[in-house]
Amino acid sequence: MAPHDMTHDPHHDGHHGDTGPHSSFSGYMTGFVLSIVLTAIPFWLVMAKVITERNTAVLVLGAFAVVQILVHMVCFLHMNGKVEGGWTLLSTIFTVVFVAIAIAGTLWVMYQMNAHMMPEHPRQPAAAVSGMGS
């Protein structure tokens, strides 16, 4: 990889770091093969109707998505704890926490709101209506 050194041209003012981390063919190929597998399995699970129970399917599909996102982060976005002295990783962790709270909080609050709404149909028997509150 001798020609690579040419990118570190000395006449540039020492900023050679901001042209990105060194990436390798094997790193990209590992990510590519893994992401194909991690994409194909969920599609197969759904299209071939392998898992019939909805909750199980949601959990399995979600797990595959999380793993694939991690693979993309590491293999394609070259994420690790050392880039930028760890600030990239730290800002990512912050975003993940923020996103998790925002999405989970929204779903929870909106679900609770729907569950506690007054029933839409006034013709429902009174017993059923009072039963909703308990």
Next chain:
Amino acid sequence: MSDLTLHAGAPGAALTAREYHLAHDPHPENGTSLGFWLYLMSDCLIFAALFATYGVLGRSYAAGPSGADLFDLKLVAINTAFLLLSSITFGFAMLRKQLNDVKGTLLWLAVTGLFGLCFLALELYEFHHLIEQGAGPQRSAFLSAFFTLVGTHGLHVTFGLVWLVVLMIQIGQRGLIHENQRRLMCLSMFWHFLDVVWIGVFTFVYLMGVL
């Protein structure tokens, strides 16, 4: 403060202190990539809001069609394949860039652009098909949320493609100079980030939508 005046008092010490500051770059080693990463993270928050909206409204069909009625998973699988392939070809472009190979970089960028264009064309076809069926964004809350989320992602891909073409012209004119390498690094982060968002879209919108 007192330290500084002390150094200024002694001419020799002040000189070495100045040289010390010149030799060491006051900027962080790699500021651009961190700054661009922070932009991507804030973009992530936009998508988080749209995913949350879809999560809340995704089952509000208003007696209209549901995801299971509308989504063609084969089409989505092909679309996903296009985006994955464009990710790896962008990786190849970055590898050619490391070897200072202008033609190779441009070639792989062009292939990446083609895959991106295929992705976009297929998505527009899907949107057109849905709207023709009467399942446009005004049909139900589910479809509004769907079109906003997937459309925002598609808009990002569109702007990524515009950026890609501009950068290819710049590389064609100036070669792989330092500035173009930096731009290429930012675009590669943007492109791979869009792929990461698409993982969320095909999992939570399409696959879970037809369950």
